[in-house]
Amino acid sequence: MTDDMSPGARLRLFREAAGRSRPQLAGLMGCSPESVKAIETGRRELTLTMAVRAARALNIKDLSALFGADVAYTVLERPSHEALPDVRRALLLHHPDDGSPQATDYIRTMLDSAWQTWHSSAKQRTETGKVLPKLIRDARTAAAVGDDRREANRLLAEVYHLTQAWLAWHGDRELCWMSADRAVAAAQAADNPLSRARASWYYAHLVRAIGHNEDAITELGHAIPLVRDRIDSDRDYAAAYVDLELCAALTLARAGDESAWSHWDDAKLAAERLLPDGYAHPYTRVGQAIVDVYAVMIAVAMGRGDEARRRAANLDPASIPSTERRARHLLELARGYRLAGEDIGAVHLLAQAVDASLETVVYSPPARLLTRELLRIVPPSTREDVERIASRISLRD
Template sequence: MTAEQPTTPGQRVERLRRAAGLSRERLAGLSSLSPTTVKFIENGRRGLTLRAAQQLAPHLGVRDLGELFGPTVALSLDVRPSHPAVDDVRRALTAWHIKIDGDPESPAYLGGAIDAAWQTWHTSRHQRTEAGLVLPGLLDSTQRAARLHEGDDRRTSLALLAQAYHLAQAYLAWHGDREMVWLTVDRGLSAALDSDDPLAIAQSIWYAAHLLRSVGRADEAVERLREARGLVEPRVADGGPEWAEMLADLHLCSALTRARSGDQGAWSDWDAARRVVERALPEGYVGRRTRVSRPLVDVYAVMCAVDLGDPDEAQRRAHALDPASIPSTERRGRHFVELARSADLEGAREATLHLLARAEATSPETVRYSPPARDIAARLAREAPAAIRAEAVELSRRIGASEL
């Protein structure tokens, strides 16, 4: 008589879903996951992450996540790796200066500093380490300028302060305290609103939408993005290219948000972004801060296809996209991670490992701090065929995923 095989987390999800009388589509809608994600969790083609388990549990009647993961799985409450500079950035965000004096930096100087910081973010292979070095000083300088300047200089300084908070959000998103990320979003939006700059306000909503989506509030994110487009769209025809850039970015964010909710309407937002970039932006245009460009639109197409659970479409979209054309090292690394996710959905272990290795070679910190990349690497280390297992284990070790 053989011992009964232990059930997997995915099998437990499926059993509890059926017991609750829920279809995959209904459970996905309640949990703010896509139906494809639920399907792949159940059949083992995607690992059950702690975040997904937390979203599923209330609708499966689960109060102890051990019911999903099983008694042999150890879970850490701190599942995200931390970056060495997080403490310095946290101190800069929570240093409430009651009294500020002296001469503030000029808005022109601060604008140059902000642009240089974003340029470093997009060109360095170790963008989080580089950002962690400059963020504390950048936050202090922009906070001082917003307090000490008056009139138009103050409004400009407030818009730049919002940008400093956006960079802090990008830095903290994958390895900072969730409360600190919320703080950057709230302060960034507050500074933008005080600046009375519609472009700054729209960009702050773009950043807020990313956080809303990540905590399961996709409907709110899509609605806020729609409101932001209302601020921007009337100014596209007569404004500079930054207005068209922002409009395209808002559509791209909405497309990704809808895709991660399993909404095929994501493609209508993606197509709207494509039309804006092709018709309203000069050939070869690249946005300074979020790198809006024709190649980035194609990157988002791959991301949407992966999140909609369509690896064939993801590969078709990626076929004509030269990764070298992506105008950001960080985004190029993330693109390889998305291609690895697509290969993972198809069960192509060798291709998945190859693409993760390319992502790491492009931007080691993007892979080290990316939750999907770490999850895939950890599973490969456990489950890859013997021919590539040693390589998978070594990659998992290098990016710190071996403990997952």
């Protein structure tokens, strides 16, 4: 075992030395075999939580055996945000505020504005974090004591979706799960099939993130029929259907399942038929450009860098109707270039992602993992460029 080995490569050696298969280790770690494979091959970061589970399963006494000299830094790998205490307080204080509840029209306007800020600002977490705590309190109060409880609960579910997006890459993971679970409850209280389907979409993303791909697919399978019959008559239902099919495609891709492309094809056809050119959903930004973004994500998830580059060839990043999604696309494409062995191109694209939205990259575990990897492998002529990126995202080598 050499000092420059990645944590994933170290994990594979320990697993093989213990005589464990990937499915066996996955069962002991509480994740899927595909998640173990993704960690071992460098497509997914070995987080501290997963490292502790692996160490217990493989009888590894010291985490430095997995992380090497980087173990102290890895503990601090997930940066937090200064607005997190206020968001946490808004989520945990369960009783509605005193006074009259805000009208649902007001909450809807503030929610639309917050989502617009999320997608248009390069500092989406900072700017959205300024308004999110009050939005949570107002929406919860309206759902508890307002006049139109069903509409208030529908809006509350959407507020929790925004909260989940805000928390996804930083802060307490328990709060992220709390947001997703409360969104499902609010959507059920709203008694609205579209709201329930959208809540399932957000929930499935989290279920997939912890490696339970089959459960995520089951959740999506229950959600798709909620919207499918109305996609020809209601654009919001059509957008939700496309989102659900794309989520299924990415989930299957991360499980190494080739049927991912069938779901992507269904999403592509539906978007071309039902969503006009230039359309972007106000919250998820789904539209024809986002469908093409997912094609790159699917290829990267399946470890096919050349395919990711091919899928991205005709996609102009400027056409992506969200600063946050644009930065994430450039990051995914950088990972695709790395998979294809095009490290110089990966550095260039990673720098573009930083320029598009520094906050997106700062709080992205895959971005930090890729930066650390590039610091290890790039030639001296390029190392200065990577060090500049590492400095901008506050990453210590």
